[in-house]
Amino acid sequence: EPEVTQTPSHQVTQMGQEVILRCVPISNHLYFYWYRQILGQKVEFLVSFYNNEISEKSEIFDDQFSVERPDGSNFTLKIRSTKLEDSAMYFCASSVNGLTNSPLHFGNGTRLTVT
Amino acid sequence: DAKTTQPNSMESNEEEPVHLPCNHSTISGTDYIHWYRQLPSQGPEYVIHGLTSNVNNRMASLAIAEDRKSSTLILHRATLRDAAVYYCILKSSGSARQLTFGSGTQLTVLP
Numbered sequence: 001e002p003e004v005t006q007t008p009s010h011q012v013t014q015m016g017q018e019v020i021l022r023c024v025p026i027s028n029h030l031y032f033y034w035y036r037q038i039l040g041q042k043v044e045f046l047v048s049f050y051n052n053e054i055s056e057k058s059e060i061f062d063d064q065f066s067v068e069r070p071d072g073s074n075f076t077l078k079i080r081s082t083k084l085e086d087s088a089m090y091f092c093a094s095s096v097n098g099l100t101n102s103p104l105h106f107g108n109g110t111r112l113t114v115t
Numbered sequence: 116d117a118k119t120t121q122p123n124s125m126e127s128n129e130e131e132p133v134h135l136p137c138n139h140s141t142i143s144g145t146d147y148i149h150w151y152r153q154l155p156s157q158g159p160e161y162v163i164h165g166l167t168s169n170v171n172n173r174m175a176s177l178a179i180a181e182d183r184k185s186s187t188l189i190l191h192r193a194t195l196r197d198a199a200v201y202y203c204i205l206k207s208s209g210s211a212r213q214l215t216f217g218s219g220t221q222l223t224v225l226p
Contacts, residue, residue, distance in 0.1 A: 035216075042216050043153070044216070045213045048213050056213055100147045100206045100207065100208055104151075104161065106158035106160065107158050
């Protein structure tokens with residue numbers, strides 16, 4: 001069964017550094033998402049992306065964050081200048097379309113540790 | 116998004132059926148009911164979804180009340196691998212592109 005893959009599985013970075021988290025969504029899916037989960041807390045929506053532009057974003061997704069689909073297969077999340085509070089699991093997801101009956105398929109995440 | 120209410124935790128014995136309840140009294144007519152689960156150290160995993168009729172798939176069954184104000188996820192024979200946090204989420208047309216996760220139900224399966 002096709003799956004969403006994320007790399008790396010664990011990233012350690014120093015405060016103030018830029019990080020790029022990578023995702024390969026399922027190939028025929030058109031909508032892409034990033035979520036995060038701080039340890040012990042809920043899964044939180046960051047951003048959705050369709051047709052090469054952001055379709056929705058949460059208040060967490062501020063100017064420090066950006067997303068890109070640099071080629072036909074990858075979907076990336078960049079954090080420009082990391083803070084300690086950015087430490088979390090970051091999950092990428094994709095769906096066939098944006099309809100209410102379209103399930104999201106998630107990757108197994110990248111654990112980001114900011115020191 | 117309309118809110119859902121789930122018990123914080125439930126226990127089940129291995130190989131017995133599990134019924135995970137969810138209340139969503141403010142559901143609107145076009146909201147789909149989605150269930151996801153999250154196994155330890157993994158990303159959320161889609162389980163099942165429905166609108167009005169009961170639904171079955173290889174993972175589970177979804178029973179939806181006639182007034183749609185509640186639903187129940189049914190795992191027919193729980194295994195140790197089913198131990199996870201189960202999330203009941205309403206997906207509305209107003210925000211069709213994303214899911215809002217609550218705290219879910221932590222299911223413990225006892226051997």
